Every structure is written in structure tokens, then in C-alpha cells.
Amino acid sequence: MALLKQHGLNPRSDLGQNFLTDVNIIDFVVAEAHLGPKDVVLEVGAGTGGMTAFMAQQAGAVVSVELDRHLHAIATGVIEPYDNVTLLQCDALKNKNNFQPIVLETLRNQLDAIEGSQLKLVANLPYAIATPVISNLTLTGLPWTRMVCTIQLELAQRMTASPQTGNYGSLAVWLQAQSFPSILKKLGPQVFWPRPKVHSAVICLTPAPERFGKIEDLLFFQDFLRRLFHHRRKLMRGVLKGMYRKQMPKERVDDLFEEFGFGVNQRAEELEPEVLVRVSNRLFGMMNEGTD
Numbered sequence: 001m002a003l004l005k006q007h008g009l010n011p012r013s014d015l016g017q018n019f020l021t022d023v024n025i026i027d028f029v030v031a032e033a034h035l036g037p038k039d040v041v042l043e044v045g046a047g048t049g050g051m052t053a054f055m056a057q058q059a060g061a062v063v064s065v066e067l068d069r070h071l072h073a074i075a076t077g078v079i080e081p082y083d084n085v086t087l088l089q090c091d092a093l094k095n096k097n098n099f100q101p102i103v104l105e106t107l108r109n110q111l112d113a114i115e116g117s118q119l120k121l122v123a124n125l126p127y128a129i130a131t132p133v134i135s136n137l138t139l140t141g142l143p144w145t146r147m148v149c150t151i152q153l154e155l156a157q158r159m160t161a162s163p164q165t166g167n168y169g170s171l172a173v174w175l176q177a178q179s180f181p182s183i184l185k186k187l188g189p190q191v192f193w194p195r196p197k198v199h200s201a202v203i204c205l206t207p208a209p210e211r212f213g214k215i216e217d218l219l220f221f222q223d224f225l226r227r228l229f230h231h232r233r234k235l236m237r238g239v240l241k242g243m244y245r246k247q248m249p250k251e252r253v254d255d256l257f258e259e260f261g262f263g264v265n266q267r268a269e270e271l272e273p274e275v276l277v278r279v280s281n282r283l284f285g286m287m288n289e290g291t292d
């Protein structure tokens, strides 16, 4: 990539620096985002700012985050003609569960500045943080309407997986209970520079926060799924008894099994997201019984 070479830089694999060099794919990703003047775009990983500038021509505002200060400096020059871009030089995440406060604050300011605004995540994501970026956006309370991102193919398959398949787990249930995730296109390594060792995909998510009914408590649901699928091959009754032994008597899990008609051999990986939402809501209710 000419810009990097010009600045004497080499791509950093520890930061997932695989740049999208195929213009057709950049066009595809941005076209699928359906950008317009009411849109505030969050881009995680500005790189040298090429896609950032392209999106700035179509969106109301772009907030782009780049951790690498050398790339941030290059991108600053590239986006200079656009006054609707805010380029932040920081880690997009504070930790694996939260965005960096400055990122959220900047997004809120931009959203407030445009009447009827909506948030879209559009990015060629650094693979190491693709899961927390996508899965935490639903927790921010920000009015997101679309995510279009390039991510590792294997991760895209885990996000869109169905029950009883090897890829099905907490991530699939978490996202499918709040959105419609779909793979728009599979990408070979040749569309990036340098070429990654893995295949990639363009994934799209559209929100559906009550797709299977209201999730009573999102943080409880997230914790329930993570712990439940941590023991995906074990029988669910024993796992649940262990998980909530401090919060309620073991017999309550037997009551729940009876209520849902689960057999003794029930495993979490056999259950549809819809059922797991209902189980989580019921457990949340049981745990809060008598606290009103």
C-alpha cells in the first residue's frame, strides 16, 4: 500500500492491519450500508482513512477510531477536506464489555446534532475485537439501525449459526435474539493487503430487539448465555443448578425444567434462541421473586 510505504511503515499484524485494497469490495460494503444525511457512522479502524473519506461523502457524520497513531496521522490528512468526520486516536474499547467513553460521547454528540439521526456501524474491523464491537453495540442504548462489517468468515458463521450445529453458541443466540444477522458476501484473502491467513465475510445486522419477545434484562441474558454455553456439551439441568446455586434452591431448576417440558438429557445447544430468551426471562423472574 503506497501510503504506508511512503511513510516508511509496515502493517502491524498485532493490530489486525489487513487493509481492504479491492475497490469493488469497499464499494460493496459502503453501498450495503445505505448511507444518507441522517446517518452517523461509527467506523472502528480508520486505517489510512480511504473508506472513511468515501463514507463522509454520503453520511451526515462519521466518527472513526484508530488506535495506531501513525495511521491516525495519515488518515487525518486524507479526511482533511471533510468537516463531518471526527477521527479519534484511541482504543475503541475500554475493555471487552464496553466501548471507550470518548467514543460513546462523540457518537451521542453527533447523533444529537442531526435531527432524526440514526447510527450505523460500517467497518473493516480488526479481527481481534470484532466480537466485542458488534455484540456490545446493542448494549449501548444508541439508536443503531444497521451494521455492515468485514469480519473473519468463521466468526460470521458463528454469528449466523443454527441450533445443533458446531458453530452455535452464546454469540449466535445473543445476536439473533436482538437482530437479524446475515452473511452478504464471502471474501478471499486476496481482497486485503497484506493477505490474512483466513477467509473473511461481509456481515450485515439489522436490529430486532424484541424478535423473540422482550429480553427482561440484557446483562443477565448475556451472562446466562456465556456461562451456559461455556459448558455446551454438559447436560443443562446440572449446569443451571451449578450456575445459580447461590441465588436459589436447586429444586427451582427442576420446576423450570418441568414448566418448559425439558427432559433430563436436555442440552443448551439444542435449544432455539427463542426458547433461551424465555428461559433467561423465567430465571431472572425466579431470582427476583419477592424482591419487589
Ligand SMILES: C[S@@+](CC[C@H](N)C(=O)[O-])C[C@H]1O[C@@H](n2cnc3c(N)ncnc32)[C@H](O)[C@@H]1O
Residues within 6 Å of the ligand: 015, 016, 017, 018, 019, 020, 021, 044, 045, 046, 047, 048, 049, 051, 065, 066, 067, 068, 071, 090, 091, 092, 093, 124, 125, 126, 127, 129
Ligand atoms: C482491518 S484494518 C482496516 C483499515 C481500513 N479501514 C481499511 O479498510 O483498509 C483495522 C484497523 O483497525 C485498527 N485497530 C486495531 N485495533 C484497534 C482498536 N482496538 N481500536 C481502534 N482501532 C484499532 C488497526 O490499526 C487497523 O488500522
